[in-house]
Amino acid sequence: MKGKFNSDIGDIYIDNSVIAKCAGNIAIECFGIVGMATVSVTDGIVKLVKRENLTKGINVEIGENNEITIDFHVIVAYGVSISAVSDNLISTVKYQVEEITGLTVKKINIFVEGVRVID
Numbered sequence: 390m391k392g393k394f395n396s397d398i399g400d401i402y403i404d405n406s407v408i409a410k411c412a413g414n415i416a417i418e419c420f421g422i423v424g425m426a427t428v429s430v431t432d433g434i435v436k437l438v439k440r441e442n443l444t445k446g447i448n449v450e451i452g453e454n455n456e457i458t459i460d461f462h463v464i465v466a467y468g469v470s471i472s473a474v475s476d477n478l479i480s481t482v483k484y485q486v487e488e489i490t491g492l493t494v495k496k497i498n499i500f501v502e503g504v505r506v507i508d
Contacts, residue, residue, distance in 0.1 A: 391404055392404075392492045393455065394455065394491060403490055405451060406444055408449045408457060408459075408492075410443065410444055411490070412449070412482050412486055413425060413444060413446070415486070416443075416478055419478045419482075420469070420474065421465050421466050421477070422464075422466070422474065423463075423465060423507065424440075425437075435503045437464055437503075446462040447460065447461055451492070456492070458494075458495055458497075459498070461482075462500045464501075464505050467505060467506045478497075482497060
């Protein structure tokens with residue numbers, strides 16, 4: 390389902406992939422996030438996603454009331470507090486996605502798929 394809201398001159402639809410791309414760009418700017426991750430279904434190997442394919446590590450669902458649920462599959466930096474990074478990610482993404490889209494973010498789920506040492 391696409392996000393939808395009305396304006397004076399017509400309806401505006403926002404595709405899930407647009408929201409995923411925005412959320413991904415916001416997320417990788419957050420402290421402690423190395424990047425998005427994908428998990429291979431067949432062998433369970435976690436891969437770091439390149440910046441061009443951020444949406445592969447993010448799942449966006451829009452409910453009936455235009456409420457957004459975002460699932461992040463992330464790799465965090467070694468030595469940082471995962472709960473602090475998660476709290477920062479949630480608050481930053483929630484605020485900025487709501488500002489950009491005009492829709493409400495209902496829920497953000499974070500799946501930490503790995504830890505990586507940053508040089």
